[in-house]
Amino acid sequence: MGPADVEYIAAKTVDEVLVALADGGTSVLAGGQSLVPEVTRPGARPCRLVDINRVEGLDTLTETDGHLRVGALIRHRAFENDEVGGPLGELLRVVVRHIGHPPIRARGTMVGSLAFAHPAAEWPSMAVTIGARLVLHGPEGRRTVPAGSFFTAPFTTARRPEELLVEAQLPALPEGTGIGYAEDRRAGIYPQAAVMAAITVTGGVVSAARLCLVNSGPFPVRATAAENTLLGTTYSDTAVAAAAQAAAHQDTERLDDDAHQPRQRRAFHILTRRALRQAREGAGRCG
Structure with a gap:
């Protein structure tokens, strides 16, 4: 065939x-x-x-009710400019720079990447990091699935065979949120490991922490222990070091593999520190 x-x-x-x-x-x-x-x-x-390129209504990019609604035909390159403001816009601009090459960004779509569900892809990790909602349209109408429940295995999602993923809804991030993204990869391929961070500082202390480990397992994983380590701190070097240590020991399927464990833990420790320091600089500028 x-x-x-x-x-x-x-x-x-x-x-x-x-x-x-x-x-x-x-x-x-x-x-x-x-x-x-x-x-x-x-x-x-x-x-x-x-x-689906001729289907009307799938090429919309709008902000409604505190969410950026991304239609299924919105190309990666739509997020390279300053059209989306605030910390969410900054996150999108940081992430899109790491996606493939310009021709890929000109044709590929965010929603398509979410549906494909590569465990090392940037958009699925972004969706899990910020708690996006994914809208599916099927024979019985529409339903919405949280990103944290959407990815179930490599290249596998909660989408049913008869459903179309029509939209991603990305929540706005609070002012005072700094963005960080660090990865270990060679040009043109998916990262071996990466860490995405969105950290909010209010009144000099961390009030919200979102940290995601990329390619650490069959789907993106929130580093909840590391997030909890940061909450309520003044975002000092000591807090960053403690969070990096916690992220490196996050239990995931891949990190439990004896053959990869030492190298992977070292990689996530280093990348978490880098991402958190980037996010701290951004939060400082916002403040």
Whole structure:
């Protein structure tokens, strides 16, 4: 079977997409930066592709009720400019710079990356870090799933085969929030390990801490012990060191692998310190 053997459907409405998905064996094509290489690989090809690029209403980027609503056709590059303000906008600009190359950012989509669910991808980790909500449209209507419950295994999510992921809802981050992102990777490939941080400082102390370990397991993991270590502190070097130690000993599937454990723990210790120091500088500027 070659690529020509895959049925192609150019949908114009969400209903047409749902009809195609109901038949089973159907993959959704938006930017195609992750999907197309899979289509050409034996054993991983869908029976059909449903192209959603002509579907109206999926290319919106709006701020409503304290959330940035990102439609399924919004490309990565939309987040390279200053269109989104505040700490959330800063986080998006920091993260998008680490995604692939300019041609990938011009075609690929945030929602497509979330649906593909690569355990080392940046957007899934961002969604888990800030507590995003993901909107799925299926035969029975729409439902919303928290990002923390959406990713269930590598390349596997809570999306049902007959559902389309139509929107990501990203909550605004409070003023006084600093952003940090540090990774261990070679250019053009997914990171071996990375840490994402969004730390809020109020009145000189840490009032909220969001810290995510990237590629530490089958899906993004919040480093809750490290977050708790930071809360209520003055964000000193001592607090950063303690949080880095806690993050390095976060229990995850990959860190429990004896073959990778020492190197992975060292990597997450170093990357957590870097991300937290970046976030501290940002929180200081906000304050």
